Amino acid sequence: MEHGGDLTLAIERFGGAREDWLDLSTGINPYHYPLPSEFSAAAWTALPGKVASEQLIAAARQAYAVPEHLGLVAAPGTQILLSLLPSLLPAGPVAIASPTYSSHKKVWTRDGRAPVELSSIYALPADAQIVLLVNPNNPDGQLIDVKSLKEIARTLTERGGFLVVDEAFADVVPGASLLPHIQDENIVVLRSFGKFFGLAGLRLGFLAGAQAITSKMAALLESWCLSGPALEVGTTALRDTAWQEAMARRLVDEMADLTLTLSRHGLSVFGGTPLYALAGLRSANGLHEALARRQIWTRIFDYAPTWVRFGLPGGAENLERLSEALAEAMQEL
Structure with a gap:
């Protein structure tokens, strides 16, 4: 499985229609931000304008507490941003805190950098120019504290290098973000916008950094990279702090219920965030397939055959369905 979230393989192998499946293979919020009943006509008929783009950036700057001296650029998802980063950052060796989201290694490898995988971010290679980490990490939820990140960044800055931090899941972990502390x-x-707001299909993400970096990124993305609906929904959602606070509490509560359910069925939960739980058992692949035969799709990892990740089911009925399926599946292992 390269990524979660695509049921095509699941349906090809195990049958059923898309609506039959409970997809737990992602870390996307199952409760999406409420979409407007109607978009403005201009969102669909006009090219996205400067004012709408500026409003989105202002909303994101406030929501993510981006310091004024930093630049901020929006793109149709963080995937394209991380793919373009190698062309913007200095040449030299790359180190990636691993295991983590696999696309990071792929884009730097494609750039010819041959990134080194770090098992500990606290032992930087002496020649590393670019260090990349996901915080909190995917899939294990490991969190590096702000003070440590600042120290790593200062070391790299003295070398003329950069620290790249992917905060895709920082929305659900209070105090995790490095952004407010950057000097x-x-x-x-x-x-990432889509994970916490449950609107991955909207394709919206942001990059913050020195003005020189964000200006170059904006030039690569060129004009009109975001759709009118993405601008409207993104701005509204990022301004809606009441929804964000209530949703953050709800996700914590539901993750507690999921963790208890997994533990009850003999799975050892050892990592995660309020959007996903990482569990371990001897036959993770076997459990994955047993659940798939019941149209429940989880996330497994080639590099860790004892790991299986569960996204939030989304409500008591889906959690009960998972519990019943786990009871049956564990009997088959």
């Missing part, structure tokens, strides 16, 4: 260090931060 003059060479730091680039990626923020």
Whole structure:
């Protein structure tokens, strides 16, 4: 499985229609931000304008507490941002805190950098120019504290290098974000919109960093990279702090219920965030397939055959369905 979230393989192998499946293979909020009953006609008929783009950036700057001296650029998802980063950052060796989201290694490998995988971010290679980490990490939820990140960034800045932090899941972990604390260090931060707001199909993400970096990124993305609906929904959602606070509490509560359910069925939950739980058992692949035969799709990992990740089911009925399926599946292992 390269990524979660695509049921095509699941349906091809195990049958059923899309509506039959409970997809737990992602870390996307099952409760999406409420879409407007109607978009403005201009969202569909006019090219996205400067004012709408500026409003989105202002809303994101406030929501993510981006310091004024940093630049901020929006794109159709963070995937394209991380793919373009190698062309913007200095040449030299790359180190990636691993295991983590696999696309990071792929884009730097494609750039010819041959990134080194770090098992500990606290032992930087002496020659590393670019260090990349996901915080909190995917899939294990490991969190590096702000003070440590600042120290790593200062070391890299002295070398003329950069720290790249992917904060895709920082929305659900209070105090996790490095963004509000950046001063003059060479730091680039990626923020994902779709995961917390449950609107992955909208394709919206942000990159914050020095003005020189964000200006170059904006030039690569060129004009009209975001759709009118993405601008409207993104701005509204990022301004809606009441929804964000209530949703953050709800996700914590539902993750507690999911963790208890997994533990009850003999799975050892050892990592995660309020959007996903990482569990371990001897036959993770076997459990994954047993659940798939019951049209429940989880996330497994080639590099860790004892790991299986569960996204939030989304409500008591889906959690009960998972519990019943786990009871049956564990009997088959």
